[in-house]
Every structure is written in structure tokens, then in C-alpha cells.
Amino acid sequence: MPSLKDKVIIITGASRGIGRAMALRFAKEGATIVIAAKSDKPHPKLPGTIHTVAEEVEQAGGNAIAVALDVRKELQVKKLCDRIGDEFGRIDAVINNAGAISLTKVEETSPKRYDLMQQINSRAVYCLAYYALPYLKKSDNPHILNLSPPVNLEEKWLKDFSPYTLSKYGMSILSKGMAAEFKPYGIAVNTLWPQTYIATAAIEFAVGNKDTLNYARKPEIMADAAHVVLTHPSNYYTGLWLIDEEVLKAAKVTDFSQYAYNPEFENQIQKDLFLD
Template sequence: MSLAGKTLFITGASRGIGREIALKAAQDGANIVIAAKSTEEHPKLGGSIFTVAQEVEEAGGKALAIQLDVRDQHAVAQAMQQAAEYFGGIDILINNAGAIKLSGVEMLDPNRFDLMYQINTRAVMVCSQAVLPYLKKSENPHILNLSPPLNLDEKWFASYAPYTITKYGMSMLTIGMSQEFANYGVSVNSLWPRTIIATAAIEFSLGGKQLFSRARKPNIMADAAYQILINERRSITGRLMIDEDILKASGVTDFSEYRYADTDDELMVDLFVQE
């Protein structure tokens, strides 16, 4: 099984995990829609929809770069239509775009909560709703949300309940859409890393680049996503999965290649993951 000839619509694909998923699928000869806001490389973050499109082409895939704000439901619908017309359909939606602010209720600007809710939770609904007519025509349709397992331990709410709510909202949509879209043959799952991943979110929101010594590279999430996406119609659906578990089930035993740094520092377990 492979993703050859399949069309993936990936939000937030200009860098990080979204970019890695795009490049992994491109190796199979997939069609990749790079949907993100960045049309120019950020001086600190790097990457744009156009640089990733070039990388996709170089990796063996076909690319379509679309500037997109996932908060705009009309723009999302237009982007889905453009992608489907360009590639002849859409087979897979990856809801990867995200916003983070680890703050409690007392100090959080309500506008920041609105941003997190709109990008994390609402955009999953909007993008999934917009792509559904095209997924119905696919032979093996998937929706994959980058969101965590549901864990109501109070520690995940004590210091940053607003962010937790928006990420758990994504996971609850995964469970709901898996059931709602069952008659259409659409697999809907969530994927989350066991450890922190060396991305901009870690560097600028969770403690700085010094944490990269305790992080894994984004390609572990791409490899895990790939294992989910090559499964046939709904053989895996409605699940909130961890990257390491998926890869172990596929036969991976050595995870050293995924370490960001060649150190003996203990890997840092990610938010919402119970040790």
C-alpha cells in the first residue's frame, strides 16, 4: 500500500510537522496541497508554502501551494474546490494548523483564546465540512487531526485550561466525525506525539530551543501519520493515537534516529500524555 496518486490537503504545511507529512507522502508520488498563511519565509521560523511546494516536487510528488487562513470558512471552501479541480479530487485531509498559548484563565487575553479556538477546534470542523463532498468520492478517504488523547486529569487543566479545551475539542470532533461519516467510508483519527517535537511551538511557546536536546524530530509524526493513512477504509477510525505506539505496531523497535540531538538527555514527554 502507498499514497501514490492520492491527494492530501494539509493545513499549516509550511513548516514543522505539516511539512514533514507532505514530504513523506511526496516520496510515494502523492499530490500535496500546501495550505498555510506563509507566502514568505519567516526570519526566525523559515519555510513558506512555496518553499515546501518545491521540496515536495523534488521529493517526487506534485504540489499546489495555496495561501489560506483556516479561520475563513469561505476561503477554506474555495481552497478545497481549487485543490479538487487541480488534482481531480481530494483523498486525505490533515488538520495540522494550530495555535498555542499556555496561560490560565486569569491572565489570558480573550482574543488569544478566540484565536486558539478558531484555529484549533473550529477550523477542524470547517475544513472537514468543506472537504467532505470530495472525500465521499474517494476510494479510501481519511481525515487526520493532530490532537491529543482525552485525559481529564486535573493537571492538564490547572495552568492552561483554555488551550486544553481547544485541543480536546479537536479530539472530540475526531470521535464524533468518525461516527457521523461512517456511511461515507471516511476514516477519522487523531495523532499526537509521545515526546515533545522540535518545532517552533517548543522553541517559542514551551521553553526555548534548549529543550530540543530532549525532543524528537518532526519526521516521527510523519512516519506515524503515513502508517495510519495507508490503512484501508475504516480499518482504523475514531482513535486518538500516539506516534510511538503506531510505529511500534508497524514493527519499529529503534527510535534513536528520531532524536533531534545526539545526547543522553531524557526525552521530555509531551502535554496530555500519561506516563
């Protein structure tokens, strides 16, 4: 079974939710996790900082590097990639997990909020790839994994929150292009999206409320799926718009009940956005 032992992995937005779950999953195999997020200090409403997750990573058996990062700040992104690349001689994987969401129509979305979503979502994918590229080239199995959906042009995904949809589809389209561009370097570029709601702050505060979490799966399903992706050979497993459940089924996972946030609602779990 392929392992992530000693792999150097940058995860943005890793102070909570899916990013944290990925960090802990990879740490179990002895990976070096760069926990890159804005959460340098405790949030009044949300648990977790880069430092608390770093402690958890170390306890799980990994090597943790906590870095305060705003993915909108180009110089911060460059400094991060150069620091990690110089220290380890390579970067093995970059996971673009940081995100901004506002399920609002154009009429209800301020230019400031619109810019925020484009910068944190699609622009950050470009920026991280641009500055990590020289170091990814030095890895023996380099991956870029972006948390964005398959592009679905059904009107219902466009009319009510097209600013957000555009930012996420931008990530997916850019991923397809980079997969083709970086193929000669052996760098895989894929996207990963959940089949269902995932119990995160985004679902609780932007999509529904605390009760909505009952109809979700735990972030660990995305972490397990990401592990499958990162342990595939990068020279051919690339250019894919992946769904967590499909990835795990292909890896012979059959018990999905383990991922239910609330087992009592296991048969009522809600399908995620952008999936018909």
C-alpha cells in the same frame, strides 16, 4: 506495502515543522500535496514558506500545490476544497496540522488569544471537514487526520492552561463524533499526537526555549506515523486517538533512536503534554 502514490492530500500549517515533514514523507511516494498555510512570505524568525516547501516536495518526487490559507477564514477554506476537489475529482486526505498555542491560565489569556486558539484548532477541524466532505466521499480510501491528543481530564492538564486544552480536546471530541457520523461513507477520522516533545517552533517558543529541543524528537516521527495511518483501510481504521510511537510499534518499527533531535540526549527525551 500500501502507497500514497497519486493521492491528493491537503496539509494545513505545512510550511514548516510537522506539516512540512509530512509533506516530504508523502512526496517520496509520488503524492500530490496541497501545502496550505499562512506563510506566503518569509517570516523574520522562522524558516520556510509554502513556496519553499513546494520546491522541496517537487524535488522529493511529489506534486506540489502551494496555497496561502488562513484556516480561520471560512471562504478561503471553501475555495481551497472546491479548487482541489474540482481539479482532481476527489480529496483523499485532510490533515489538520495548523495550530495555535498559549500555555496560559484563564486569568492570563485575553479574549483575542482565546478566540484565536479555538478558531485555529477546533473550529478549523470542523470547517475543513465540512467543505472537504463532498470530495472525500469520492476517494477510495479517504482520511481525516487531526493533530490533537487523547482527552485526559487530569486536573494538571486543565488548571494551568485550560483555554489551550479546551481547543485541543475540542479537536479530539469532534474527531470521535465525525468518525461515527462519516463511517457510512467509508471516511476515516482519527487523531495523532506525539509521545514526546517534537522539535518545532511551538516547543521552542511556547513550551521552552532552544535548549528544550535537545529533549525532543524530530518531526519525521510524526510524518512516518501519519503515513501508517493514511495507508490503513479507511472503512475500519477510524475513531482512534493515536500516539505516534504506538502507531509505529504496531507497524514493527523498533529503532526510535533515529528520531532523536540530539542523539546525546536520547535517554532524556521529554514526554509530551496531556500524556501521564
